[in-house]
Amino acid sequence: xxxxxxxxxxxxxxxxxxxxxxxxxAVYLLDLDQDAVRTVVALGxxxxxxxxxxxxxxxxxxxxxxxxxxxxxxxxxxxxxxYTDVASVKREPEQAVADGSADPASYVGGHPMAGGERSGPLxxxxxxxxxxxxxxxxxxxxxxxxxxxxxxxxxxxGAVPVVMESAAHDRAVALVSHAPHVLAALMAARLQHAPxxxxxxxxxxxxxxxxxxxxxxxxWGDILEAxxxxxxxxxxxxxxxxxxxxxxxxxxxxADASRRAxxxxxxxxxxxxxxxxxSRLPVKPGSASRGAVLPVVIGDRPGELARLFAAVDEAxxxxxxxxxxxxxxxxxxxxxxxxxxxxxxxxADRLIAANWTxxxxxxxxxxxxxxxxxxxxRPSLSSAASG
Amino acid sequence: xxxxxxxxxxxxxxxxxxxxxxxxxAVYLLDLDQDAVRTVVALGxxxxxxxxxxxxxxxxxxxxxxxxxxxxxxxxxxxxxxYTDVASVKREPEQAVADGSADPASYVGGHPMAGGERSGPLxxxxxxxxxxxxxxxxxxxxxxxxxxxxxxxxxxxGAVPVVMESAAHDRAVALVSHAPHVLAALMAARLQHAPxxxxxxxxxxxxxxxxxxxxxxxxWGDILEAxxxxxxxxxxxxxxxxxxxxxxxxxxxxADASRRAxxxxxxxxxxxxxxxxxSRLPVKPGSASRGAVLPVVIGDRPGELARLFAAVDEAxxxxxxxxxxxxxxxxxxxxxxxxxxxxxxxxADRLIAANWTxxxxxxxxxxxxxxxxxxxxRPSLSSAASG
Numbered sequence: 001x002x003x004x005x006x007x008x009x010x011x012x013x014x015x016x017x018x019x020x021x022x023x024x025x026a027v028y029l030l031d032l033d034q035d036a037v038r039t040v041v042a043l044g045x046x047x048x049x050x051x052x053x054x055x056x057x058x059x060x061x062x063x064x065x066x067x068x069x070x071x072x073x074x075x076x077x078x079x080x081x082x083y084t085d086v087a088s089v090k091r092e093p094e095q096a097v098a099d100g101s102a103d104p105a106s107y108v109g110g111h112p113m114a115g116g117e118r119s120g121p122l123x124x125x126x127x128x129x130x131x132x133x134x135x136x137x138x139x140x141x142x143x144x145x146x147x148x149x150x151x152x153x154x155x156x157x158g159a160v161p162v163v164m165e166s167a168a169h170d171r172a173v174a175l176v177s178h179a180p181h182v183l184a185a186l187m188a189a190r191l192q193h194a195p196x197x198x199x200x201x202x203x204x205x206x207x208x209x210x211x212x213x214x215x216x217x218x219x220w221g222d223i224l225e226a227x228x229x230x231x232x233x234x235x236x237x238x239x240x241x242x243x244x245x246x247x248x249x250x251x252x253x254x255a256d257a258s259r260r261a262x263x264x265x266x267x268x269x270x271x272x273x274x275x276x277x278x279s280r281l282p283v284k285p286g287s288a289s290r291g292a293v294l295p296v297v298i299g300d301r302p303g304e305l306a307r308l309f310a311a312v313d314e315a316x317x318x319x320x321x322x323x324x325x326x327x328x329x330x331x332x333x334x335x336x337x338x339x340x341x342x343x344x345x346x347x348a349d350r351l352i353a354a355n356w357t358x359x360x361x362x363x364x365x366x367x368x369x370x371x372x373x374x375x376x377x378r379p380s381l382s383s384a385a386s387g
Numbered sequence: 388x389x390x391x392x393x394x395x396x397x398x399x400x401x402x403x404x405x406x407x408x409x410x411x412x413a414v415y416l417l418d419l420d421q422d423a424v425r426t427v428v429a430l431g432x433x434x435x436x437x438x439x440x441x442x443x444x445x446x447x448x449x450x451x452x453x454x455x456x457x458x459x460x461x462x463x464x465x466x467x468x469x470y471t472d473v474a475s476v477k478r479e480p481e482q483a484v485a486d487g488s489a490d491p492a493s494y495v496g497g498h499p500m501a502g503g504e505r506s507g508p509l510x511x512x513x514x515x516x517x518x519x520x521x522x523x524x525x526x527x528x529x530x531x532x533x534x535x536x537x538x539x540x541x542x543x544x545g546a547v548p549v550v551m552e553s554a555a556h557d558r559a560v561a562l563v564s565h566a567p568h569v570l571a572a573l574m575a576a577r578l579q580h581a582p583x584x585x586x587x588x589x590x591x592x593x594x595x596x597x598x599x600x601x602x603x604x605x606x607w608g609d610i611l612e613a614x615x616x617x618x619x620x621x622x623x624x625x626x627x628x629x630x631x632x633x634x635x636x637x638x639x640x641x642a643d644a645s646r647r648a649x650x651x652x653x654x655x656x657x658x659x660x661x662x663x664x665x666s667r668l669p670v671k672p673g674s675a676s677r678g679a680v681l682p683v684v685i686g687d688r689p690g691e692l693a694r695l696f697a698a699v700d701e702a703x704x705x706x707x708x709x710x711x712x713x714x715x716x717x718x719x720x721x722x723x724x725x726x727x728x729x730x731x732x733x734x735a736d737r738l739i740a741a742n743w744t745x746x747x748x749x750x751x752x753x754x755x756x757x758x759x760x761x762x763x764x765r766p767s768l769s770s771a772a773s774g
Contacts (some may be wrong), residue, residue, distance in 0.1 A: 022622050046439055049489035053765075068450045113588055123746060125684065133587050135767060156753050158760040164584060172585035175577060182636075183574055185661030187567055187630050191538030197551060199667045200520050200561035204529065204667065205599040209567040212592040217658035224654055225647075228639035239626065247624050252615035260612075271604035277579035280586045281699055297512070306693070306700035313693035322709055358512065361467045383586065 001025055001152045003055035005079055012112065014124030016044035016176060019157040022126050027187060028055060036221060039121045054078050057149045059110075060085040064226045066099035075103055084110040084153065088173065089226040090137040092165035097139075104141035108150045110168055111135040111173075112159060113167050120332045132241045134159035137166040174230035181212050181220060188213035188337075203244070204268045207360045232348030245270055266281025292344035297357035308356065334359075388540045390442035390464055394457060396427045397429070397514035398418075399473045399499065401511030406544040410631050415442060426508045441465050445534045446497075447472040453615045455483025462490055469533040471497040471540065475560065476613040477524040477553035484526075491528035495537045496553055498560075499546060500524040500729035520544035524553040554617075558757055568599050568607060568621060622712030632657055654765035679731035682723045684744035695722060695743065702737045704730050721746075 004020050005028040006013045013043040017040055029037045030124055037048045057079035062070050064087035072081055083106055097104050116130040117139045134154045138147050147163075154161040164172070188210040191199065200386030228334055244266065251263030298304040312319060319336035339347060344361035351358045391407050392415040393400045404414045404427055414433030416424045424435045445467035449457050451474035458470055470493055474480050477496040484491050501519040521541045525534045534550075541548040551559070576599040578586065611618055631653065638650030685691040699706060708725035725732060731748035738745045 113590060123550055135588070150542070162587060168582075168584070169588075172582065172588045175581055175585050176589040176593050179577070180574055180593040182632060184596050185572060185627060185658050186632065187570055187663070189628065189657060189660035190562060190566070190625060190664060191667050192660050194664075194667065195555070195559065197555070198562050199551060199669070201522070201556075201559045202547060203500060203565040203670050204564050205571075206567040208534045208595045208598045209571050210661070211595045212670070213656070213658075213661035215662075215675065217655050217662060220581060220658050225651060227637045228636040230652070232633050232636035232640065235629060235636070236576060238573055239633065241576065241630050242570075242622060242626050242629070245569060245573065246551035246619050246626065249611065249615040249619035249622070252612045254618065258618075263615070264608055264612060268604050270569070270573050270576060271600075271602070271607050272485075273576035273579050274597070275575070275602075275604060277575035277577065277581075278597050280578050281589050281597070282583065282586070303700045305706055306696035307679055309693035309696045313690045320693055362565045369599050386514035 001056045001149065001156065003051065003378075004028070004111075004153070005030060005051060005055045005058040005074075006046070006061060006102045007058060007079075008029070008061035009036045009045070009121050009124075010061060011120060011123050012114075012128075013059060013123035014040045014043070014045055015059065015114075015126065015128035016059050016112075016153075016157060017123055018043060018126035019129060020153070021046050023156045025156065028049075038147065040124070043121070043124065045121075050057050050077070051080065055080045057084065057153055059083075059153070061089065063222065064089050064092050065096075065222070066319070067093035068100045068102060071097060071107055072100055072102040076104065080141075080387045082149040084136070084146075084150045086110055086112055086179075087226075088223055090135070092168045092226045094137065094139050098141070104139055105137075105143045106146050106153075106368045108142045108146050109137035109169075110150060110154075110155070111169065112135070114159075129154075130158040132159050133162050135162050135164055135169050137164055138171050139166065157216050170227050170230045172232075174227055174234050178224060178227055178231045179234040179238065181183075181215065182208045182224070183238070184213040194380045208271060241270070291363045293338055293340040294344050295334050295347055295353075295359040296351060297359075298333055298335050304337070308351075311351060311354050311356065312337070312339075312347065315347050318345045368377065388443045390438065390542065391415070392417060392438060392442045392445040392461075393433070393448060394418070394445060394461065394466075395448035396423045396432070396508050396511075397448060398507060398510050398515075399501075400446060401427045401430070401432055401450065401508035402513065403446050403473075403499075403544060404511035405430060405511055406516060412544045413438075413442075423508050427495055427511065430508070430511065432508075432511070437464070437466065437581045442467045444471065446470075448569070450474065451476050451479050452483075452609070453481035455489060458484060458485055458494055462493065468493065468532075469516035469536040470494045471523070471533075471744045473497055473499055473538045474613075475564075475610055477522070477556045479613045480558045481524065483552045484529070487599070488652045489532075491526055492530045494526075495533050496524035496526075496556075497537060498524070498540075498556065498705050499541075499544070501546075502587065514542075517545040517583050519546050519656050520549050522549050522551055522556050524551055526553070536737050538682050541663070547769040548614075553754050558620075561614055561621050565611060565614055565618045565619040566625065568602065569611070569618065570625070571597045585610065628657070679728040679748045680725055680737055681724050681731050681748045682736075682746040683738060684746070685720055685722050692722070695738075697719065698738060698741050698743065699724070699726075699734065702734050704734045749761040 003026045005018045007030045009029055009031045017029060019026050021044055026049045029040050029046045030050060031037050041048050057072060060067055060070050067085045067087055081145040088111060090111060094109055097107050112129050114128050136150050151161055161215055188308060239282055248263040250268035252261045296308060298308060317339050319339060321335050323336045348358045348361055390413045393404045394417045396418045404416060407414050408431055415438045416427050416435055417437060418424050418432045428435050445461060446455055447457050447470060454474055457642050472480055475498060477498060481496055484494050499521040501515050510539045523537050538548055616653050635650040635653035637648045683695060685695060686729055706724050706726060710723045735745045735748055
């Protein structure tokens with residue numbers, strides 16, 4: 001691949017442009033917003049405006065509902081030999097291409113699983129796709145040349161290609177992205193009219209569980225519309241499971257001992273299935289590696305985290321994820337660092353030697369005990385002595 | 388208050404003992420596990436074994452279902468003038484006290500909102516309750532002296548007392564803790580038999596949303612049993628809202644334009660309510676303060692976090708929370724630090740001057756855009772230039 005075009009230089013489009021430019025591909029940048037194009041040019045992402053002759057592949061980084069129209073327009077002007085998109089649903093664009101005036105042979109659907117809360121070209125980064133999954137959804141009409149050009153694009157961006165049918169892709173993202181978003185929003189909506197004293201009792205659990213409910217309603221409305229049937233299917237199954245759980249809880253609330261026992265069995269079963277499902281998620285998006293959690297007690301002063309990370313740095317260990325649980329604005333708290341499982345014990349020893357209060361490293365999932373509120377008669381064995 | 392007893396020296400009991408001992412209170416430690424008692428004595432948490440004469444207040448840090456029995460036993464031996472507990476539900480112990488042989492006048496229910504995934508006395512910390520909410524649930528039978536002794540206990544632990552009825556407490560924790568836990572487990576359970584390719588598409592959103600589903604099923608079964616009716620009530624309301632949402636999504640999936648518009652209105656309404664409910668949660672548990680998110684781009688090398696935190700430390704700013712979103716094992720990622728809102732801009736300027744790539748600080752909630760996967764035609768204005 002020698003030449004490419006990017007139509008729409010938001011975060012994803014601009015990041016593709018940067019990644020390809022670094023690898024020596026000549027990238028032509030198209031966007032209605034000329035300021036955005038100039039920004040990406042300044043970042044070294046390519047050349048402003050359309051090419052003189054067809055490029056090898058064009059990446060349509062436009063909203064799902066625009067893919068069919070933009071594809072037909074760009075095919076009409078002869079922008080590229082092959083085309084792909086980056087929309088987060090894949091059935092709708094495929095259908096639009098099949099139903100419209102576009103040529104489906106030179107189009108393959110694509111969905112790079114990368115991004116985040118950033119947006120716009122200034123947040124772009126040539127490494128955004130490194131090691132990430134990039135789904136490609138060829139239709140029956142997609143030519144082999146087009147699929148191979150898209151695979152070359154994915155490889156040049158450092159991503160890992162996964163070929164799926166468009167419908168399977170949409171079912172998968174309904175399950176792992178869109179349905180969780182709706183459920184988080186439904187839970188957060190329950191808090192809207194909660195008594196003030198109830199929200200004062202909220203802890204880290206409900207904050208994590210509803211974090212994605214802070215997303216933009218308009219953007220998420222578009223996403224859910226484009227994948228509505230698949231999301232409704234997942235939520236319908238969830239609703240049946242929920243109804244059974246409510247019945248089990250009602251059984252637990254009655255006096256009759258055998259009904260209580262039956263209710264408890266069902267509740268424990270659900271919680272166990274939750275553990276099992278949770279353990280199927282990779283530690284990091286797009287990663288199959290398992291990490292270990294290393295909990296370290298720190299004081300809540302500006303210097304503590306810096307000192308801790310300097311100590312971890314000295315040990316040559318990379319921190320993959322981190323969470324901080326501490327009392328509001330007061331000294332002392334627990335930092336949990338996720339590190340490679342095979343480095344955790346050695347790091348713990350070094351930190352203890354440096355007078356850090358370190359608890360026993362443990363696997364990330366499952367069985368993490370998250371009840372913040374429970375007193376115990378007997379101490380557990382989960383803790384190790386500090387130095 | 389001069390003397391106290393702690394029955395059950397797990398994390399919570401041992402932390403109470405440490406907090407009181409630091410303030411000069413003579414604390415007597417009781418537990419079936421003598422090793423645990425010795426540990427807390429070694430940590431400076433008090434004196435092993437029962438006192439010679441009644442102490443001012445005894446803290447029963449035992450499971451919810453044991454409170455009534457342990458209270459009656461300790462009242463019979465004259466352990467204390469007043470008693471409180473730390474169980475995460477409050478109706479069940481209150482009822483057990485009212486129905487059993489214990490004297491309800493010298494008992495007031497209590498629930499400190501602190502703890503975390505740690506357990507056992509070695510994880511104890513005298514600052515565990517600093518700034519945290521500590522609920523007290525006096526019954527009609529509770530004497531004024533007992534309530535005042537419990538208020539003194541809470542003050543000595545540095546916590547903020549909130550007096551509630553036991554039933555209101557249980558409804559509140561059903562809403563902000565127990566129902567979210569069940570819903571996270573139900574969502575995680577959907578992942579159990581997901582195709583392998585689907586779990587490869589899982590990102591940070593579903594990880595956050597299901598994090599608490601990793602909790603211990605046995606422990607959570609006990610918690611849910613003790614509060615089953617209140618949890619079932621919250622989930623019942625959730626189920627009605629969910630059914631409406633599934634109907635709205637089904638409308639979105641049909642061809643008829645007016646039904647689609649109606650479905651979209653309902654979906655947008657739900658997502659907006661989710662934003663609103665989400666914004667009612669404090670940034671930190673037990674805190675009413677609002678923070679600002681400061682996003683900083685880092686390389687995924689061992690030294691990067693250390694250097695960043697050293698720079699933040701130099702600026703004299705405290706990090707209240709943090710999240711890292713980065714490509715799997717590869718260079719570059721985004722660190723989002725939550726800092727005091729009035730320090731965020733100045734910190735951003737300092738970091739930019741030190742050559743960090745910093746994005747525009749923004750409020751923590753609502754409106755955080757969490758779709759990791761969406762391409763855009765137009766860049767947004769959410770990003771600021773780096774130095």
